[in-house]
Amino acid sequence: MQGQQQQAYDRGITIFSPDGRLYQVEYAREAVKRGSPSVGVRTAEGVVLAADKRRRSEMIEPDSVEKLHKADEHIGIASAGHVADARKLIDVARRESQVNRLRYGEPIAVETLTKTVTDFIQQYTQYGGARPFGVSLIVGGVTNGEPRLFECDPSGTPYEWRALSVGANRNDIREHLEAEYDDEMSLEDGVDLALSALTVADDEELTPEGVDLATIDAETAEYVQLPDDEIEEHLEKRDLLPSDDDEAGDDEAAGE
Amino acid sequence: MQGQQQQAYDRGITIFSPDGRLYQVEYAREAVKRGSPSVGVRTAEGVVLAADKRRRSEMIEPDSVEKLHKADEHIGIASAGHVADARKLIDVARRESQVNRLRYGEPIAVETLTKTVTDFIQQYTQYGGARPFGVSLIVGGVTNGEPRLFECDPSGTPYEWRALSVGANRNDIREHLEAEYDDEMSLEDGVDLALSALTVADDEELTPEGVDLATIDAETAEYVQLPDDEIEEHLEKRDLLPSDDDEAGDDEAAGE
Amino acid sequence: MQGQQQQAYDRGITIFSPDGRLYQVEYAREAVKRGSPSVGVRTAEGVVLAADKRRRSEMIEPDSVEKLHKADEHIGIASAGHVADARKLIDVARRESQVNRLRYGEPIAVETLTKTVTDFIQQYTQYGGARPFGVSLIVGGVTNGEPRLFECDPSGTPYEWRALSVGANRNDIREHLEAEYDDEMSLEDGVDLALSALTVADDEELTPEGVDLATIDAETAEYVQLPDDEIEEHLEKRDLLPSDDDEAGDDEAAGE
Amino acid sequence: MQGQQQQAYDRGITIFSPDGRLYQVEYAREAVKRGSPSVGVRTAEGVVLAADKRRRSEMIEPDSVEKLHKADEHIGIASAGHVADARKLIDVARRESQVNRLRYGEPIAVETLTKTVTDFIQQYTQYGGARPFGVSLIVGGVTNGEPRLFECDPSGTPYEWRALSVGANRNDIREHLEAEYDDEMSLEDGVDLALSALTVADDEELTPEGVDLATIDAETAEYVQLPDDEIEEHLEKRDLLPSDDDEAGDDEAAGE
Amino acid sequence: MQGQQQQAYDRGITIFSPDGRLYQVEYAREAVKRGSPSVGVRTAEGVVLAADKRRRSEMIEPDSVEKLHKADEHIGIASAGHVADARKLIDVARRESQVNRLRYGEPIAVETLTKTVTDFIQQYTQYGGARPFGVSLIVGGVTNGEPRLFECDPSGTPYEWRALSVGANRNDIREHLEAEYDDEMSLEDGVDLALSALTVADDEELTPEGVDLATIDAETAEYVQLPDDEIEEHLEKRDLLPSDDDEAGDDEAAGE
């Protein structure tokens, strides 16, 4: 049966299996799971996006590991999975945001942007000649003073979350989020939760360079990326800093 | 034979099997069965649409689980199956409704809208280069004061029903509807029937947040989504509220 | 060999088998056989079209089971097989009829309409990228006062018949028609023959709601659909009414 | 090897086998052999075309079994094989004949028409995306007072014959034609030969309704279809009329 | 391995095998070998083209077996293999010859015409969507008073020969040509050599009707087809006439 499954995936179109599943979409979900995790947390005061960007070699510039992207002044996107695919979707999101400003003279709503991206993704699951996107996105931002947090998965389905993670160890991290999440938490608490979530089910500890973290404050509606020293403060506060320097990653991981 | 069937579905076109069936369409029906159920009930006073939107995690915003859609002032659509596909068909329905208002200056007839959507779906079952839609829709509304209730299935066939369900547990729910349905029932009774149908063959009970429910009253011809407290009243009246809080769902269900 | 046949049908083009058959066309004929039967009878006084539209659930509105279609004032079409495909061919027939009226100022000849439709069907049996139509049509009407009755099958071949059936139990019904048909019969007799034919080889009896019946009188050249009470009269006269109410159908039949 | 051959035919293009044969073309020849036979005879006085159109049911109108076609005033075409394919080629022939009259003000030469049709057929044996035509044609007519008789086969090769048959029992009929043919025969004799040829290797006898027969007289250069009574006279003269009424055919033959 | 080879040829594109061969081209060469032979002989006085056109039935008009074609006043083409393919290449050659006369006011050079045709053939060996041509051509003619004789094979390679054959029994005929050829031979001797070559390795003898023969004299540069009585004289002279009448051919040969 292994052989049959292998045959099944090597055709160039996403179609239904006898039990009604879209194999190429599910395999794309596997590609997401191969990527290091990203986390999003929505608080009453704003949205937090955080990403594990531990590198497979210390010779890689940390800043070049693209996990957090500014889509517009008021919207950030975290990704997990196939990096080159993520870059393409980010492009779509940025262009759409600019078009909205030009056409309507106002920032695009977070939900509108999310659904534009998921509709784009859906095309790649129904027509032949291309494969689905091997990436999941967390879209976070502020619309009319209200923090919003969405997921775009490889099937092109939009979901709104209070807190979520995409990528490796998704289930463990979700349990952690569900246990620790509190509707009343401050943005600062949100940052702490996001950072602690990234350390879940990971046998190593985080360094400030191994993490990207951004917030969109509900009041300012501005995407702000935290500097390393502030991240370090948070990690210290939560006792998440590594005791020793064992920050190696997988060698030549396919996802990232 | 399992192997042969697996081979059969991984080609990019919907063609006939030796016994005259369209496998890709039947597999798309399986995708519908994987989705949580939606229900439609037509009464003399109007149409009721209801959908089970229990989430796979309590961290998901209930409102972002899209099962009920307003297609036009006087028409609602409930869906079951592949969410991203449903979104695309809803888009078609909304555009068609708007075109009708612009062109003829009047609301589109429910039957006309249904057949436009099913003709659109049929294309995806006959031509190569794309897969069928993995979703069934319930289209409910009012035309000239008369309540109408239709189904659009993955083959592109339109059916008119007095009461129906699509999605998981379809047969059990249909038996319930057939047993409980009464041509004389009021819209209120229709709401009760729709809610009770959603609990059939489901080992859990409903919470107001786990259900979307809308009515289109024959007199006003307006699509109205019920607020949670009114749903709660109905559930209470019918003793359908959960005794304990076991509302977990499948983890990472493919359909939704 | 079963395996090989299964492999054979899952390619996207209709080509010849070693013994000179077009498998996709023959499988489309199987799709027709899966549909409930329709019958056509030509008498000197006009044409009768009748269709079995027994439903798989009593909750389905009988009128929404589309088996009989008015193509133009003077032409009706009965179908058996894949409903969504039939809808598409009916569209072609209706458009062609309108074009003929606009272009030549007169109703289209029944034979002309039939051959336009069969030429359209033939395209789908020779070119790649699409499957054949899984439906057979009975085209009946009046041209210059003369009743005509044609069949369009999935290969795109037109045949003229005195009386025929398409769909399930075709052979048994044909034997009945051959035995009972009389060139001298009146239109009334034709209606009776059509109704009795539908009950052949069927273990259930007909109800007026389970049948659609239309006539095109040679004199008026007008397509007239019979109301349920007239159908009931005919059924009663021929003793075809059901003694008990066992009108259930197949669950979820693929054809219809 | 049977399995391999089955695999071979289910691809959408006509290519060479290791021994230099075009399988799809040869399978199309099998489709021709599945059709009831047609015969052509060229005499000094004109050309005779005859076709066996015995029906699979007596309820089919004999005139609707299309085996003989008038391509132009002076040219007739008999066919054997896939009826819907024949219709398409006849269309090509008729259009080409009309174009010739419009462009050059004179009837098209029989050889010119034949080669236009065979060139059209050849395209379907070399390019992908379509299957070959499953039909052979006999093109007979008069050019400048001279009777001409050609064959168009599924490979697109034109041959000129003195007398030939296409379709079922081709070899037996050819032997009969070779034995009975005489260069000096009159058109009347040609008619007799054509009719007797159709009865060869057939365990049933012919009825006038079961045969179509047309002549193109060298002098008048006009395609004339014989009425049933004249055919009956010929059959009687040659003692070919059936003694009893066993005219049933194959049930649901694929070819016709 | 036989099975694998069979799989190999049923794909719609001509690509390399592991040992660097183009299978579809080699299978097309097999199609050529299935055709009856054609011969070309170049003498100082002109070029001779001859073709075996023995028919599979004596009812076929010998003139309709197209093996020798006049491409232009001064160029003839003999073919072997798939007749319908040959017709298409002859069309290309004739059009190209006419274009040359129109554009440059002079007859096309034999070598130029040959290379135009081979370039056309090459396209069909490199791009997908069509199969190679199953035919080899012998192009003979006179350029500036000089006799030229070329071969176009299914790979699209042009070769110039002093004497050659294409089609069945190619090797035996070549040995005969190599043994008998003489650079000093007259055009008459060339005719004798061509005719004797056609009888090599053939268990039957030639009849004038079974042969087409044409010469292009270096002085007149005119393509002249020999009448049957002159061919008979040559056959008699060389004792090649048949003693008895056993001229039957293969039944239904694929090539011709």
Add this chain to the structure above:
Amino acid sequence: MQGQQQQAYDRGITIFSPDGRLYQVEYAREAVKRGSPSVGVRTAEGVVLAADKRRRSEMIEPDSVEKLHKADEHIGIASAGHVADARKLIDVARRESQVNRLRYGEPIAVETLTKTVTDFIQQYTQYGGARPFGVSLIVGGVTNGEPRLFECDPSGTPYEWRALSVGANRNDIREHLEAEYDDEMSLEDGVDLALSALTVADDEELTPEGVDLATIDAETAEYVQLPDDEIEEHLEKRDLLPSDDDEAGDDEAAGE
């Protein structure tokens, strides 16, 4: 399973395997590993690019082995893998650099150029009809006085490195780079490091002709290729010159 994998790679599109990997992209990475190594080193004073271009025959002109390419005045690109593919990407990079100068009147940023190239590469991993690029590039240059060093891999992912290698023995060379790299090193030290890295895990020693080496000085921002004598000095200094002349390479390596 080996057989299944072999089947898997011979389809013309890059799709996901069940574990979420893109096989064609990973196989393209193998093509990179088959190429001789290239190295990039970023120092505070500028960037060093070096490439092993040992030839498979001493008859090959060393300068024609293209491993180092000048993309613009201030940017160089080193490659490993499929040479013809590298040439195509270099073309893209050069054109993009020129367009930037024309449009904005200033040199393109190294990061901008890198991401334009990786976006181009990504297309070839998602759409059918073409294979991915079998090459990795090291893009080095200076933007606003700052040295930058990027990698473009076959998936289309951009990474920034302090020092890296692509091609054969990548892991061994990386270990060497990680051990020897020093943020404070001078450009001269960078040259030494690059050269010593190329000798790692290689059983032969380098000759000046077997190496291409270029620097882009942060101050001048000019791509300068080192002459052989300067390379020799460096090799001598580091004792990397060969003691004997055993510089043979693989015969007919596929990558280069």
Add this chain to the structure above:
Amino acid sequence: MQGQQQQAYDRGITIFSPDGRLYQVEYAREAVKRGSPSVGVRTAEGVVLAADKRRRSEMIEPDSVEKLHKADEHIGIASAGHVADARKLIDVARRESQVNRLRYGEPIAVETLTKTVTDFIQQYTQYGGARPFGVSLIVGGVTNGEPRLFECDPSGTPYEWRALSVGANRNDIREHLEAEYDDEMSLEDGVDLALSALTVADDEELTPEGVDLATIDAETAEYVQLPDDEIEEHLEKRDLLPSDDDEAGDDEAAGE
């Protein structure tokens, strides 16, 4: 595994194998090896191109075996492999040379022409719908008084050589060239070396008619093809003339 490899090559696109090789390109290299060898030698005084054109039959005109081609006044191209493919690339080269003269008023540089051709070849290794070219070219000529000698292989990679061979016995001939080559040799010596190389590893000796040889003198920059008597002198001088007349070749070689 043989079977799997056979399956692998019969798809219409050039993609990566698991070990990073492009099978279709490597099979095209096998097609080159099937062709008789060509040789190129660069001396200080000019370039020599030579080709073995021994024929498979003495009836073939030696001049029609195209192995050496004049691309422009100052550039010649020798080929080995699939002749029809070579003709197509030569066409590209000639057109490009003419365009260069028209556009810039000067002869095209040898390196420029080579890279235009290899870029053209590369396209056929990356996109679907066509196979790679089964031919290698040796491009020799003079640019600004300097002799240049390049190879274009089926992958589309350009190499510059001092002396090389392509086609059959490539390795043996290369060893001979490496052993005998001298940077100081005269053009005359180059001719001798080229001729002797062609006899290496060949059990037959050369005749002047079996060889094509051309030089491009660095001073005149003119492509000059040597007449047979001069070739004979060279062969005599080097004792390479055949003692007996055994010049037969392979029968029906695929490559040429």
